[in-house]
Amino acid sequence: MMRRATVRRTLALVVLVASWAPAIASVLIAWAFELRDLPVEGVFLSASPAIVQSRFDDIGVVVALIYGPLSALLIARRPHPVAGILAVHSIGSGIAALGVQWGLLGFAVPGLPLWGFLAHAAGWGYIPGTIMTTIIPLLLIGAITPLYRALIAIAVACATVGFVAAFTQQSVGGPLNPFAIPDAAYQEQLPGIYGIVVVIAVSVSTVTAVIILRRWLSLGREQRRGLGWLVTGHIFLTLSYGALILPDLDGVPGWVWDFGMIAPVVGQVFYPAAILVIVLGSRVRGIDVAVNRVLLWAILVVIAVSGYLVLVSVLNSILDGEPYAVGIAAALIVALGIQPLRSWLQVRVDRLVYSSGAGPTELIRTLGERVGDLESGSEGLRELADALRNAYRLGSVSIRSVGEDEALTVVGRPVGTVTQIELRAGSSHLGWIDVTPRRGDRVSGRVVRALEELSGVVAAAVQLARANEELERARDDVLAVRQEERRVIRRELHDGIGPALAGIGFGLAGVSNLVETSPDKARSLLERLTDDLRSRLTSVRSIVRAMDTVGDHPDLAARLRALAEDFSGAGVTITVDAPAASHLTALQREAAYFIAAESVHNAVRHGDARTISIDIATQLDRTICLAIADDGRGFEHTESPGLGLTSMRERANAVDARLTVDSEPGVGTTIIVGFGRAGA
Structure with missing residues (x-):
C-alpha cells in the first residue's frame, strides 16, 4: 500500500513538472526575446484566423498551469480515468505553448535545435487532450451507458485521427517536420480531414453538454453538488471550441473571435473545481x-x-x-x-x-433539528462540537461551562490563536465556545459570525448536558439510599427477627413438652412467647411502612398515627401532633416519615423508651420543624453513629434539610429536622 502511494506521488510530480516546465519556458522565451505575436505559419491545421491562432499559446499556458496541478492532485489522491485525460491535456498544452514560442525563436536564432519538431508541436500538442475533454462529464455522472460508450469511442477516434494528421503534416515553406509524410496527395487531404474531426468533436461536446444538463435538471438539490458547475464549465468550453474552429470568413463578427478566446478562461474557472469536488468527494478534506x-x-x-x-x-x-x-x-x-x-x-x-x-443559515437549521436527537450529556456535546469543527474546517472546538476548570468537551488539537464565543441563555452566562484554526489557517470573521448565530443551539445543549448530569447524580443518590435501606432490612431480618423467630420456635417446642408435666410453666412460657411474637410483628410492620412511597400515602399525619398504632402493642405510648405536615413537599414528606420511623424503631429497640412524641409544626421564622423525642436510655455523642442515624442524615441532606441530635445517657433522645420555610 505504501509502495503504491509512493508511485502515485512520484507520477503526480512528473505530470506537474512536465506540464508546468514547458508552459513557464514559453512565457520566459516570449518575455526575454520579445517575439512577435503571430505564430509561425503552416504549423496549425486549424482554419481559424491568424489573430485567433496567436492566442493558442496563451490558452495553452492557462490550461497547463490549471490542469497540471489538478491532474497531479487526482493521481496522488484518487486515481481516475479523468486524471489521465487531464494529464495528457495539461502536458500537451504546455508543449504546444512552448512550440509556438520555439518556432518564433527559430527565426531569430538560426540553427535552433529541434526547431521544426517543436514548431509543429504547437499544432499537435493540444489536440488529444482538448478533444478528450469533451467526454469528461460522461465519466463522472454515473454508470457508462451504451450511448456514453459510443460518444467516448468517437472522441477517442477523433483525438487519434486529429493527432496523427497534425503530427505528420508539412506546410509549404514552413519549418521542416521530421515526422511529416512526404506525399503531396496525403498532405492535401489533411486540412479537410482535420476539419471534419474537429466538427465531430464539437458535436460530441454539444451532445455531452445536453446529457449532463438533463441529468442536472432531473436530480434533487442534495444530489446536484458540483454538477451545476460542471454543466456551466462544459457549456463555456463547448462554445469556445465552436468559435475557435470557425474558418476565417468575412461574415463572422469580430465579437465571436473575442468570445472564443474569453470563453476558455471562464470555463477553466468552473470546470476544474467541479471535477476536483466530484472525483475526490470526501478526500478533498x-x-x-x-x-x-x-x-x-x-x-x-x-x-x-x-x-x-x-x-x-x-x-x-x-x-x-x-x-x-x-x-x-x-x-x-x-x-x-x-x-x-x-x-x-x-x-x-x-x-x-x-x-x-455548509452555509450558516442551513447549518443552524440542521443543528437545531439535531439537538433533540443528540446523545445526552458529554457525548451529545462532543457530537455537536465535532459537527461545528467539520462544518467550518476548524482545527479544534472546545465547549466550556462557567465554574468548571476543565472543558465539557474538546475535539481536535488546539493550535494557534483561540477565538472565544460566549454562550448565553437569556440573561444567564453559561460558558464559551473556544475555537482554533487549522495549522496555517485563521478563523475568519464569517466563521465567527456563524458561530455566534449558533451559540443559542450550543447553549441549549450545555443546559441539556447539565440537567443530565444532575439527573445522574440524583439517581446515584437515590440508589445509594435504597442500597443502604436494603442493608438495614437485611441486618434486621438476619440479626434480629430471624433469631427471634427461631427462639420462639424453640420456645413453642418447650411449651409442647411442659403441657402435660407442668401446665403452669407452659402457660407462663406461652405468654412470654406471645409478647415476644407481638413485639417482632411490630418490628416487621415498621419495616414495611418504612418502605412505603409518598405517592401511595400522601397524608403524612395519618401515616405517622398508623406508625404509632403499630408500636402500641409493644407497651410504648406514641403521640403524634402534625398540623404543619401538609405544608411539606412530597419528597420532604417521604424523608420526614422515614426519619420518624427510624427514630421510633431505634428508641424502642435500643433505648427501651416507653413514651415517644412526634411533632411537625411551623416555627416563628416560618420554617417547618419535625421533632421526635423519647424517654429512653440515650447515648454518648462520642460514640460513632450507627447505620440508622447515618441513613437519617442522608435522607435529610437529600431534601436540603438540617438534622440535629440531642441525646444524654439516662435522659432520652431528641431528633430535630428543619425543612425550610413553609410554602417555600
Missing part, C-alpha cells in the same frame, strides 16, 4: 480551504475584469465621453458591485466545496 479561496477569488477576478471590459465598451457607445472618465466610471461600478457579489458567490462556493449544508 485537507485542501478544501485552499480550493474554496482560490476558486472564489479566481471567479471574482474573471468577473471583475470581464465586467470592466464590457462596461467600458457599453459606456463608450452610450456616453461617447473621455476614455479616462469612462474608465473611472466602469471601475467604480465594478467596485460597488463586487462586495455583494462576493457574499452571494461565497455561499455557492461553500456549497460546492463543503456540501449544501
Whole structure:
C-alpha cells in the first residue's frame, strides 16, 4: 500500500513538472526575446484566423498551469480515468505553448535545435487532450451507458485521427517536420480531414453538454453538488471550441473571435473545481480551504475584469465621453458591485466545496433539528462540537461551562490563536465556545459570525448536558439510599427477627413438652412467647411502612398515627401532633416519615423508651420543624453513629434539610429536622 502511494506521488510530480516546465519556458522565451505575436505559419491545421491562432499559446499556458496541478492532485489522491485525460491535456498544452514560442525563436536564432519538431508541436500538442475533454462529464455522472460508450469511442477516434494528421503534416515553406509524410496527395487531404474531426468533436461536446444538463435538471438539490458547475464549465468550453474552429470568413463578427478566446478562461474557472469536488468527494478534506479561496477569488477576478471590459465598451457607445472618465466610471461600478457579489458567490462556493449544508443559515437549521436527537450529556456535546469543527474546517472546538476548570468537551488539537464565543441563555452566562484554526489557517470573521448565530443551539445543549448530569447524580443518590435501606432490612431480618423467630420456635417446642408435666410453666412460657411474637410483628410492620412511597400515602399525619398504632402493642405510648405536615413537599414528606420511623424503631429497640412524641409544626421564622423525642436510655455523642442515624442524615441532606441530635445517657433522645420555610 505504501509502495503504491509512493508511485502515485512520484507520477503526480512528473505530470506537474512536465506540464508546468514547458508552459513557464514559453512565457520566459516570449518575455526575454520579445517575439512577435503571430505564430509561425503552416504549423496549425486549424482554419481559424491568424489573430485567433496567436492566442493558442496563451490558452495553452492557462490550461497547463490549471490542469497540471489538478491532474497531479487526482493521481496522488484518487486515481481516475479523468486524471489521465487531464494529464495528457495539461502536458500537451504546455508543449504546444512552448512550440509556438520555439518556432518564433527559430527565426531569430538560426540553427535552433529541434526547431521544426517543436514548431509543429504547437499544432499537435493540444489536440488529444482538448478533444478528450469533451467526454469528461460522461465519466463522472454515473454508470457508462451504451450511448456514453459510443460518444467516448468517437472522441477517442477523433483525438487519434486529429493527432496523427497534425503530427505528420508539412506546410509549404514552413519549418521542416521530421515526422511529416512526404506525399503531396496525403498532405492535401489533411486540412479537410482535420476539419471534419474537429466538427465531430464539437458535436460530441454539444451532445455531452445536453446529457449532463438533463441529468442536472432531473436530480434533487442534495444530489446536484458540483454538477451545476460542471454543466456551466462544459457549456463555456463547448462554445469556445465552436468559435475557435470557425474558418476565417468575412461574415463572422469580430465579437465571436473575442468570445472564443474569453470563453476558455471562464470555463477553466468552473470546470476544474467541479471535477476536483466530484472525483475526490470526501478526500478533498485537507485542501478544501485552499480550493474554496482560490476558486472564489479566481471567479471574482474573471468577473471583475470581464465586467470592466464590457462596461467600458457599453459606456463608450452610450456616453461617447473621455476614455479616462469612462474608465473611472466602469471601475467604480465594478467596485460597488463586487462586495455583494462576493457574499452571494461565497455561499455557492461553500456549497460546492463543503456540501449544501455548509452555509450558516442551513447549518443552524440542521443543528437545531439535531439537538433533540443528540446523545445526552458529554457525548451529545462532543457530537455537536465535532459537527461545528467539520462544518467550518476548524482545527479544534472546545465547549466550556462557567465554574468548571476543565472543558465539557474538546475535539481536535488546539493550535494557534483561540477565538472565544460566549454562550448565553437569556440573561444567564453559561460558558464559551473556544475555537482554533487549522495549522496555517485563521478563523475568519464569517466563521465567527456563524458561530455566534449558533451559540443559542450550543447553549441549549450545555443546559441539556447539565440537567443530565444532575439527573445522574440524583439517581446515584437515590440508589445509594435504597442500597443502604436494603442493608438495614437485611441486618434486621438476619440479626434480629430471624433469631427471634427461631427462639420462639424453640420456645413453642418447650411449651409442647411442659403441657402435660407442668401446665403452669407452659402457660407462663406461652405468654412470654406471645409478647415476644407481638413485639417482632411490630418490628416487621415498621419495616414495611418504612418502605412505603409518598405517592401511595400522601397524608403524612395519618401515616405517622398508623406508625404509632403499630408500636402500641409493644407497651410504648406514641403521640403524634402534625398540623404543619401538609405544608411539606412530597419528597420532604417521604424523608420526614422515614426519619420518624427510624427514630421510633431505634428508641424502642435500643433505648427501651416507653413514651415517644412526634411533632411537625411551623416555627416563628416560618420554617417547618419535625421533632421526635423519647424517654429512653440515650447515648454518648462520642460514640460513632450507627447505620440508622447515618441513613437519617442522608435522607435529610437529600431534601436540603438540617438534622440535629440531642441525646444524654439516662435522659432520652431528641431528633430535630428543619425543612425550610413553609410554602417555600
